[in-house]
Amino acid sequence: MFIRTEELTHVYMPGTPFAATALRGVTLAIERGSCSALIGPSGSGKSTLIQHLNGLLKATAGRVVVDGRAVGEDRQEMLKLRRRVGLVFQMPEQQFFAETVYDEIAFAPRNMGCNPGAVEARVKQALNQVGLDYGKLKDRSPFHLSAGQKRLTAVAAILALRPEVLIMDEPTAGLDPANRQRLHDLLKTLNREAGLTILIVTHDLDQAAALADRILVLNDGRLVMSGPPAEILTRGAELRRLGLALPLLSEIMHGLSERGLPVNTAVFSLDQARREINRVRKQGATL
């Protein structure tokens, strides 16, 4: 297992009247090269959980193991870990501070101590990976880009670390459909072609089902379900109880099956759904 948490518990401001338990004994595993989605209603502890995976938050109890090493106190180890596990925060464009896109993306490699040549190579590669034009954008102010470009630049700023794992908190929050699609495609490419291990945090099951090969469901600080999308999506009633909306396709297939059409409800694309419905119709089933 590449990343593993064992009975991970986190309490914010322990020992004060403001103490709040965000995670209650979460044990999970993420495999190298996988693309997982962590979903759950607001306040379920998703953001707290991912910040443990690169050591930004310290566990109150339990531990996190990355590539066989427990995340501990050692500063050097911690810095190394943060390079390997890249974490893109929610609305990452809010962290912009540099005057140019180049400097913004160069921040991470410079912090790593890369020489100017290596920094440039990393910036170029990162912008390339997210599909932005290095020549056109490098001298622009990151504050004056379009919303989609801003988000991609923020992702590039993390990719410049050349991480092995990319964690994104609400990757498409506040983006329009076209940019959302673009980011989806980017995440897929990074996973399949660049071989990055990906973990996205979302409360959108549609997004989770479309992208991930594994879904982890968090509720009230506990891991309540985990498995491939096909398996998770068959537990519609439970998901609805958690306040998570099923993908529209699943709703339709569930509806058909409840009304007596013997369809397989585990479909993730319009195409699959059409084929599935045609299949049962050919077998003579009607509503």
Added chain:
Amino acid sequence: MSRNITLGQYLPGDTFMHRLNPRFKLLSLLFVLTALFWLKTFTGMGILLLLLILLTAAARVPYRYLLRGLRPILYIILFTLVIYLFFTKGGVVLLRVGSVTIEQAGLFEGVFIIARLIALVTASILVTLTTTPLALTHGLEFFLAPFKLIRLPVDEIAMIMMIALRFIPTLMEESQRLMRAQMARGADFETGNIFRKARNLTPLIVPLFVSAFRRADELALAMEARGYRIGARRTRMREETVTWRDWIAVTAPAALLAAVIIYAL
């Protein structure tokens, strides 16, 4: 997080101290502080300290919160005590090392002064711990009201204070989040000398300013959309009520002050 914020150190609770009308609470604090300065005897100081201990217990404030509030003045306390011990002379000589003496008067006065300091801070902390920043501002607004006569925009000043107090925790939270976000990009806020540290803060301060300005803009718009106009008379959704408890809370310290003055305690 908000552990480090001294301004918003309100401790939620539902005791009579929490429920007191903020104006009355501030007024009684004023009486207690005046009494403290008027006190001359250990008897009087003892009564007042006992009263503060009882109030702390009644407000269910853990003692460690008071101790934490006293920490910043620890050196002032020590310094004061040392000065009094060595420089106030009179009474029996308690200790003599060469030509340096510690005499009875020095010990007594030193202890008295630091008791006064501690009581002073404790009383103030007790009020801020049991009053929301918002209520505190309402209280202050009332006491500033006379300045309206000299055309001081008291309502606006109170509004500014209220907004500032309201946004301190928000900005603290935001800066924590930003700090972690930049640390994920390898930023270092801990090592290096002071100049390096200051320069390393740029990735924190620029986004913080950007978001503060954006927030201010949005807030101004939202306030105007709800009819806020400068100079207009505002009413409150929750009028502060005055109960017999408030009258007791203000007359008791007033009586104490009177007793201190009359009986020269």
